[in-house]
Amino acid sequence: ETYDDVDDKKVVEEYFNTTGFERWQKIYGETDDVNPVQKDIRVGHAQTVDKILGWLDPNTISGKTVCDAGCGTGSLSIPLASRGAMVNGSDISSAMVGEAEVRAKDSLPAEKLPKFSTSDLEAISGSYDTVCCVDVLIHYPPDKMSGMVQHLAGLSKERLILSFAPKTWYYKLLKRIGELFPGKSKTTRAYLHDEADVEAALQQAGYQVTRKDMTATNFYFSRLFEAKPVAS
Numbered sequence: 001e002t003y004d005d006v007d008d009k010k011v012v013e014e015y016f017n018t019t020g021f022e023r024w025q026k027i028y029g030e031t032d033d034v035n036p037v038q039k040d041i042r043v044g045h046a047q048t049v050d051k052i053l054g055w056l057d058p059n060t061i062s063g064k065t066v067c068d069a070g071c072g073t074g075s076l077s078i079p080l081a082s083r084g085a086m087v088n089g090s091d092i093s094s095a096m097v098g099e100a101e102v103r104a105k106d107s108l109p110a111e112k113l114p115k116f117s118t119s120d121l122e123a124i125s126g127s128y129d130t131v132c133c134v135d136v137l138i139h140y141p142p143d144k145m146s147g148m149v150q151h152l153a154g155l156s157k158e159r160l161i162l163s164f165a166p167k168t169w170y171y172k173l174l175k176r177i178g179e180l181f182p183g184k185s186k187t188t189r190a191y192l193h194d195e196a197d198v199e200a201a202l203q204q205a206g207y208q209v210t211r212k213d214m215t216a217t218n219f220y221f222s223r224l225f226e227a228k229p230v231a232s
Ligand code: SAM
Pocket: 009, 012, 013, 016, 024, 028, 069, 070, 071, 072, 073, 074, 075, 076, 090, 091, 092, 093, 096, 119, 120, 121, 122, 133, 134, 135, 136, 139
């Protein structure tokens, strides 16, 4: 069996409902039971979230609708909701969504709770002022990237915020090292994306990149784009 035979989405869903859930809910949490690599990823990811919160001005985000596609345990949904945004968070993993619900209830008053649901990104419908999709593209093979980006653009009225692992030599090297030590499951497969390809997909969807950032720690690499419809 080669990796190409695997149905990506089914593998991803199962992973994030089992071993991936255990791993990532710790990384995205606050407890001390993380190893140094997980701690490094936690710190890097928190920087990405902070940058997005900085882009989404607290003075104007209140009352806006936000779709957080692939919301995980709610790391972005929850602070956005606390700033008054009306957040719809969804994720293909029911375990991640369940954890997001628990965390939201722990930290937000009932009237501010995001609406969480279990959903494949491609099944999300509706129209939102802002659509965010953070660190999810790593699970999409290159030939599925453009369709995914265009689907997200179709859900968004004003702004799309997208992050992905960039195809840089250093990260490629890390991935190669990872492949030398494959785990039992096929979970370490990570897809990197060429920045130019992502920009081209946004352009096709009628969007232009308006802001860029990059977060890099030792083990966490995430390119962050804000894009807006060309006409506005
Ligand atoms: N966006 C969250 C954050 O930054 O905290 C979670 C990032 S985590 C690395 C990737 C998430 O994407 C997982 O929770 C996974 O279940 C979700 N995911 C992967 N493929 C998906 C898909 N096709 N539809 C919806 N969610 C998906």
